[in-house]
Amino acid sequence: MHLIxxxxxxxxxxxxxxxxxxIGGNGKPDNLYYYSFTRNTVQGQIKTANGTENVIGQGWFDHQWGRDYGLMTGIGWNWFGLQLNDGRELLLNEQRSNKSTKTFSPMANLIDKKGILLFTRDVAFKELRYWQSPDTNANYPIEWEILIPEFSINLxxxxxxxxxxxxxxxxxxxIWEGACILNGEETLPNNKIRSLDGNGFMELVGYLL
Incomplete structure (x- = not known):
């Protein structure tokens, strides 16, 4: 990737x-084509007037395309790309109306350590805290509780x-688009509780009326 x-x-x-x-198990969950590389080694350089810095870390590559793009019809979304510290990833999303609080088409994609994807629509998103932009006055929900019963995961x-x-x-x-952190728990088949933590990326679209 090269940016100037x-x-x-x-x-x-x-x-x-x-x-x-x-994503979605077939690459077309909601009338758009969608694939991701959810965990990548990233390395390179950042050059500024102060010099050149070598960087290395982990990243996420996401690609979505198609003609039925919701932004053209007043649809926004709440999107989360989360890398768990145990080597798994979660891609979560719900669509929303720009003109109301109505949400629809929720989905959760769990990618295991080997890259096998599990998909469900059984996911609930709850806003916990908002931040109001001093520049646009938009109110963005920047803290969430997310429940995925089919995967026995609470985040x-x-x-x-x-x-x-x-x-x-x-x-x-x-739009609001940036880094996030997570913690939570997962109920295992033997009913033991496993703690979860990690970091990721959050994208909130359609909050500027």
Whole structure:
């Protein structure tokens, strides 16, 4: 990946650590084609006026495309790409109306350590805390409780820091998109409880009225 913006140049190489994941199990969960590489080794350089910094870490590569794009019809979404510290990932999403609090088409994708994907629509999202942008006055839910009964997983997800709003060219004007952290628990088949933690990325679209 090569990006140049004003006085910053970023060069990053992504190397997948798992096979490609077809989101929804078939790569087309909600009238859009969708695949992800949910865990990658990332390394490269960031160049600024202060010099060049070598960086290395882990990343997520997401690709979604198609003609039935919800933004054109007043649909936003709450999206989470979460990397658990035990080597698994969760891709979670629900769509929402830009003009009301109604949500629909929830989904949860659990990718195991070998890259096998499990899919369910049985997932519930609950907003716990909001942050109001001083620039746009949009109220974004930046802390969540997420329950996935089919996977016996309960999560608490929150923004790493509140102000991660991004200006966007076009009618959207701005979205909230940034880093988050998580903790939670999973009930195992033997009824023992396993603690979960990790980090990820959260995208909140359609909150600027």
């Amino acid at each position: 913006e004003k006085d910053v140049e970023i060069n990053l190489d992504f190397s997948p650590l798992k096979p490609i994941s077809l 608490h997800v929150k923004a790493l820091f509140p102000n991660q709003e991004m200006p966007i060219i076009g009618p959207l004007q701005a």
